Every structure is written in C-alpha cells, then in structure tokens.
C-alpha cells in the first residue's frame with residue numbers, strides 16, 4: 001500500500017499543535033523538546049481504513065502511531081466522518097490524540113493498548129476539554145466496564161472523562177500521574193484495582209466516584 005505525504009504549513013494547525021503541546025507538557029511535566037510528535041492528516045475514510053488495516057467506524061477520526069498522531073483532515077472532516085466540524089472541536093481532537101502520546105511516553109508503555117481503556121480515554125478526554133461537549137451523567141455507572149479496548153463500541157467516551165475529572169479535581173494530578181506511571185507493571189484488572197486502592201486509599205467502584213472520600 002502506498003501513500004502520499006506532503007508537509008503542510010497552515011497557521012491554524014501550527015497554533016493548535018503548539019498550544020496542545022504546551023498545555024500537555026505543563027500537565028505531564030515532561031519538558032519535551034526534541035523528537036516531538038508529528039501530525040499526519042489523512043484525507044479520506046478509505047485511507048484511514050488502509051492505514052489501520054481494518055474497516056473503521058464513522059466516528060473514528062484519529063489515532064496514535066508510535067509517537068505520532070493521525071487525524072482526519074479538517075477539510076474533509078464532515079464528509080468523511082459523522083462529526084460536525086468546528087475549530088474548537090478540531091483543536092480538542094488534536095489535543096486528545098496528543099494526550100495519548102504523552103500518556104504513552106509518561107507510562108513507558110509503547111507495545112499495545114494501555115489499560116484500563118477508561119483511564120486511557122478518560123485522560124485524553126479530560127485533558128482536551130472534551131467533557132465540555134458531553135452531557136455530564138448524574139451518576140457514573142458504566143465506565144468500569146471498559147477495561148480493554150473495543151474499537152467497535154464508543155461508549156467508553158461517555159463517562160471516562162468525568163471519572164478522570166473527578167479524580168483530578170478532588171485528589172490532584174500527582175496521584176493520577178503516579179497511577180499512570182505504575183501501569184507498566186500491571187497486567188490484569190485485579191492488579192489495577194489493587195494499585196488504584198493503594199494510590200487513592202479507596203476502592204475502585206462507582207460509589208466512590210460520587211463524592212470525595214473522607215477517609
């Protein structure tokens with residue numbers, strides 16, 4: 001399979017890339033200066049499918065490949081996906097995918113999907129402010145189902161960002177960063193639950209995502 005690659009100079013894209021990188025670098029504290037991620041803009045669904053080696057759902061508009069990100073081109077965004085284009089939504093998409101790259105680098109996990117999926121997606125949704133485009137559920141009751149990745153099902157995107165927001169707002173970012181750092185040695189849902197409790201001092205369940213633990 002063969003693809004054309006061309007560099008692109010567009011002020012708006014440069015701006016949202018630089019802003020994303022700066023804000024994410026502030027959050028993760030990586031001081032990332034060299035070999036920074038590259039953005040590849042993909043023109044159409046057919047190319048997305050060929051690059052990914054599978055027929056993708058209409059809502060898939062971006063992904064991570066090594067330390068680079070691939071996103072559907074803004075110019076064909078509405079034609080090739082079911083999303084509505086706006087500059088702010090596109091900025092959040094770029095920042096979401098870059099947040100995944102930072103999560104990989106921070107955790108040191110590059111071989112395969114980072115689990116739990118709700119944490120992987122939740123961090124990217126929270127950091128890219130995509131919670132603002134979602135209805136906040138009164139009560140979280142689904143996100144824990146998403147331990148492993150499932151590209152055919154988009155329901156992980158519903159609650160995960162709010163779960164991470166809850167953790168950061170009530171317990172600060174350092175605990176979350178510590179948890180992300182520890183993912184490298186975790187290979188099961190049980191071990192993750194144990195590590196979560198060790199980090200936060202409370203069990204990983206929906207009840208504890210309702211209000212800050214006083215323990």
Ligand SMILES: [Zn+2]
Pocket residue numbers: 096097100120121124
């Ligand atoms: Zn994502």
